[in-house]
Amino acid sequence: GAVVSQHPSWVICKSGTSVKIECRSLDFQATTMFWYRQFPKQSLMLMATSNEGSKATYEQGVEKDKFLINHASLTLSTLTVTSAHPEDSSFYICSARDSPRLEETQYFGPGTRLLVL
Amino acid sequence: DAKTTQPPSMDCAEGRAANLPCNHSTISGNEYVYWYRQIHSQGPQYIIHGLKNNETNEMASLIITEDRKSSTLILPHATLRDTAVYYCIVRPNFGNEKLTFGTGTRLTIIP
Numbered sequence: 001g002a003v004v005s006q007h008p009s010w011v012i013c014k015s016g017t018s019v020k021i022e023c024r025s026l027d028f029q030a031t032t033m034f035w036y037r038q039f040p041k042q043s044l045m046l047m048a049t050s051n052e053g054s055k056a057t058y059e060q061g062v063e064k065d066k067f068l069i070n071h072a073s074l075t076l077s078t079l080t081v082t083s084a085h086p087e088d089s090s091f092y093i094c095s096a097r098d099s100p101r102l103e104e105t106q107y108f109g110p111g112t113r114l115l116v117l
Numbered sequence: 118d119a120k121t122t123q124p125p126s127m128d129c130a131e132g133r134a135a136n137l138p139c140n141h142s143t144i145s146g147n148e149y150v151y152w153y154r155q156i157h158s159q160g161p162q163y164i165i166h167g168l169k170n171n172e173t174n175e176m177a178s179l180i181i182t183e184d185r186k187s188s189t190l191i192l193p194h195a196t197l198r199d200t201a202v203y204y205c206i207v208r209p210n211f212g213n214e215k216l217t218f219g220t221g222t223r224l225t226i227i228p
Contacts, residue, residue: 004160034215043204044161044218093160095216106216108153108160 002028004096006109013084014117021079021112023094029074030096034106035067038091050077084116120144121205126223135192137222139205142186147209150181151216152190154201154224161204161218164190168210200226 003026013019023033032051036044048064050056050071058064068080077096081088095108122140129135141150149168153161165172165179167188172179178191192199204221208214 006160036218043220044155046215046217049215091158095160105151105163105166107163111158111160113158 002026002096002098002105002107004030004094004107004109006092006094006112008112009110010113010115012115012117015085016083019081019084019114021081021092021094021114023077023079023096023109025075025096025098025107028096028098030077030098031074032097033071033077034095034097035069035077035079036093036095038093038111044093047079081114084114086116089114089116120207120217121219123203123205123219123222125220126225128225128227129192129195131197131226131228132194135195135199135224135226137190137192137203137205137224138187139190140187141205141207144185144207145209148207149210150179150185150188151206151208152177152179152203153206153216153218154199154203155221156198156201164203195224195226197226197228200224 005024007022035047038044047062048056048058050069052071052074056069071077091111093111095106097106149166151166152164155161165177167179181188202221202223206216
């Protein structure tokens with residue numbers, strides 16, 4: 001299957017700082033990328049959908065000014081957690097799809113674990 | 118909201134076939150059934166998907182009932198590395214429709 005990478009795999013930061021997480025599709029061009037968040041012992045919750053070259057669409061309850069998403073190229077999307085606080089500590093996972101074709105499979109990155117102190 | 122219902126947990130003996138059920142009684146004609154699994158502290162891994170015919174690949178088989186209201190994922194010879202949370206998801210086959218995860222089934226393979 002297609003490969004999606006994330007960087008960093010884990011990050012620890014102080015409260016109030018901003019953290020950027022990168023998501024890359026390594027062997028295909030991703031017209032659409034998704035960002036999920038997962039708290040301990042819970043399922044994945046979709047945060048936003050981004051399409052290359054356009055603004056991201058955020059799910060209800062997700063603050064777009066706090067979670068900045070940039071999908072500037074067909075192989076890279078970034079999620080920036082601005083002014084991070086301890087409650088933002090979570091497992092952030094991106095996924096990518098190479099086109100909105102029928103039966104298109106969505107591939108996931110390995111995740112980034114964020115700990116805000 | 119997730120449109121599927123799965124048992125919260127299951128055990129299976131190593132070497133045996135693991136059969137994971139999923140109910141999706143409100144599935145629409147244009148929705149596919151997808152299965153993903155998530156091993157602890159990793160991103161979800163795609164397993165298989167289907168519309169109405171049974172499907173098989175190197176990882177698993179997917180059996181979809183004729184009325185499409187339920188399906189079963191079969192891991193033919195379970196190993197300890199198959200211990201994971203398995204998610205059954207229905208998704209329309211067009212556009213930028215997202216994958217919505219439910220609570221899944223926590224499968225534990227027992228030595």
